[in-house]
Amino acid sequence: MSSNLSALLSATFYEAGDEHRVELVHQQDRKARRQLASLDLAVYDPEGKHLVAVPMDTHQEILDLGALVGSVAGALPRVMVLLDARYDERIFPYRPHHYGFLHHRGSTAPALYYAVNAVLGGVPDRIGATGLTTLETYIFLRRAFAERYSVLLGNPARFSTAEAQVTAYYATGRASQVVALPPKTHVEMELAAEHAGEHLQRVEIKALFRLASYVVGRRADSGELVLFDHLFSYHR
């Protein structure tokens, strides 16, 4: 084991009733299996309250978030899960915990696979995060669907409040919202699917610090997730 360990802070969101799994190590990292140096898992409510720190067995390959944090999430609509890993860069050709699987129990929507947000650290020159990662964008299909769209934002910082500007773009208009996120707080910000008769085309997030961020699409009638995706950085 190297004395020069790399760090990766990743973030995702857990909602009650979800079947939600996260790869602790990527399977291709054959030598890395069961060699993750350490992993701390912490759970926060929307107000940033620390709910629980779960002792992790780094020998696991896949985490079952429902089993780990479901009971502490209780009646909360959503909790933020931070995964703070230490690993040897020589052992991991990529980085730990990359993909997630998400499906609400009983949902008729398809299961979703997604890439877990790498918020701090990782291997920047390998994950394409050499540019500004605090200015992100995402494009939507332009026709109207019976869906509600939003962005999930979380501030993983320990001390700093982060302000984020979320701008939704329409054919000719735009609508901006500004949110201040104290440390460890998180919020789901709705994006109007229509504005002045025009459909949502794109969203952009500007922040001074890197935030945990996901684009979310839910069926309008049932709220079932159909979209849970990362945004894309400018300056590739």
Add this chain to the structure above:
Amino acid sequence: MAASLRALARRLLGVERTPTYYLPWLTVNGLECALILNNVEVRFEPGKNEGPFPATVVQHDADGTVVGTSEVSVIDTEAAVEVPMAPTASGYGFVTVSMEHLRSDLYVTVSDGGSYTATHGRFEFVETYPLRVRILFAVLGRLLAPFGRTVPAFVRDQYAYSGRDGRSHLLLLNLSNVTNRIRVVAHWDGPPGAARLVAVPPRGARLLDVGTLVPAAEVLTPLALRLEGNAWFNLYLVGAGPRDLAGLLSLMHVK
């Protein structure tokens, strides 16, 4: 070391690599599929952000045939062009987009009319093998196939999940011009489990139900999959709900 040996083998065999941006497409059971082409990610990069940005889109069917080709122009970095995929009898395959002028991730969307799912493509390459290598792989492939084996020239590992409500399929993409026999072995809580050998036509694709690799269970079962192919390939994960392929599907790229 392994990478340099692989490069040497490519040179000796006369294999050509062509940088290619590709995405999967799915129109099974009446699903609508469309690409979103854009160049928004270079919006703030002088010298790269002046349109128009022309691109050629080539849609390959599951058997590898070209279903359609279209010339598209993205006017500027704020524009997005939606390109519908032509439905076919097989209902899946992959599509390539020329990236001489585009430097942004491109999206692929799947819709049932009421809602849609999305993911993005990958900028990698396709490989072209000379005739002698194609003949060699054809001979070796036929010799090994009865034993459920293939030449493990390329190997990928991927986790996937199988459950009653949350189902998964693999969309195997053959990014070469030779028949690619891909062996998929599933592991779950123990020794190697079920294995499948899937022959994918040149530039073609195949859907493999992950649920066929594991005994049926009520609870969600994580599977560690190992895929070996005799030629260059990649895969997308296809997520399904309780209606399986009859319902809306999701797609996800892998590393």
